[in-house]
Amino acid sequence: MFRGLPARYDRLAEWLSFWQNRRWRAALLDAISAADPRLVADVATGTAGVALALHARTGAAVVGFDLDEAMARQGMRNVRTALGRRAVATGAPPSARRRSVAIAVARAEQLPLADHSVDALSFTYLLRYVDDPEATLAELARVVRPGGVVATLEFAVPEDPLWRALWWLYTRAALPLGGLVTGGRPWYRVGRFLGPSITRHYRRYPVDWTLEAWERAGIGEVSVRRMSLGGGIVMWGRRK
Numbered sequence: 206m207f208r209g210l211p212a213r214y215d216r217l218a219e220w221l222s223f224w225q226n227r228r229w230r231a232a233l234l235d236a237i238s239a240a241d242p243r244l245v246a247d248v249a250t251g252t253a254g255v256a257l258a259l260h261a262r263t264g265a266a267v268v269g270f271d272l273d274e275a276m277a278r279q280g281m282r283n284v285r286t287a288l289g290r291r292a293v294a295t296g297a298p299p300s301a302r303r304r305s306v307a308i309a310v311a312r313a314e315q316l317p318l319a320d321h322s323v324d325a326l327s328f329t330y331l332l333r334y335v336d337d338p339e340a341t342l343a344e345l346a347r348v349v350r351p352g353g354v355v356a357t358l359e360f361a362v363p364e365d366p367l368w369r370a371l372w373w374l375y376t377r378a379a380l381p382l383g384g385l386v387t388g389g390r391p392w393y394r395v396g397r398f399l400g401p402s403i404t405r406h407y408r409r410y411p412v413d414w415t416l417e418a419w420e421r422a423g424i425g426e427v428s429v430r431r432m433s434l435g436g437g438i439v440m441w442g443r444r445k
């Protein structure tokens with residue numbers, strides 16, 4: 206799915222979302238930085254955009270995990286470019302705080318971290334890709350210390366019927382075409398995939414289900430912010 210995407214990912218993620226991705230990220234950063242963390246895990250880190258933004262905003266050491274090697278490699282390159290000599294890019298998860306941002310290849314379903322070992326955890330655009338969102342949430346919560354913050358962002362289906370109809374047109378027609386024009390065949394494939402993937406996910410796992418799943422995973426005080434007319438959703442809560 207992500208083959209052929211890393212090089213243009215950061216630019217096209219903004220263009221094709223009409224620059225809403227950066228607004229959703231900013232809301233996620235607000236939630237995480239409120240906890241003043243020293244060590245943060247960013248899961249499904251991709252090209253490390255969220256990991257780098259978290260580090261810049263909070264000063265925390267951040268370790269990003271992604272299962273796709275090409276995305277992770279681009280993430281490592283981006284970290285090196287952004288942080289220069291301070292960057293540590295490694296195949297193994299970092300435990301030392303003096304490292305600033307590190308990227309490792311790992312699955313969200315099985316994180317190479319000890320229980321309660323991070324102060325905060327972010328995951329972005331992840332749950333649509335996993336077979337068992339409930340088990341994955343439990344695994345994400347496992348590594349966060351009690352009182353730590355968990356935050357996520359994801360696409361969403363607008364609730365308002367008019368916006369939902371326009372969203373449907375955008376995701377089914379304009380997005381594949383826009384992907385093709387701006388990024389060629391790999392982005393056409395993404396453009397065709399995204400709309401149905403989002404619709405399918407929320408049919409099976411509505412937002413209310415997700416809120417209950419967070420509670421079952423041990424994450425309480427959950428807040429939800431729907432953004433961009435309902436096209437994006439940011440959620441955060443506190444590890445019990």
Ligand SMILES: C[S@@+](CC[C@H](N)C(=O)[O-])C[C@H]1O[C@@H](n2cnc3c(N)ncnc32)[C@H](O)[C@@H]1O
Nearest residue numbers: 249250251254271272273276312313329330334
């Ligand atoms: C749409 S990209 C988002 C990248 C990044 N979070 C961002 O917002 O820029 C989704 C990422 O999730 C990763 N991913 C999908 N399933 C995963 C899993 N089970 N464990 C870890 N990463 C996963 C993909 O490899 C991809 O890099």
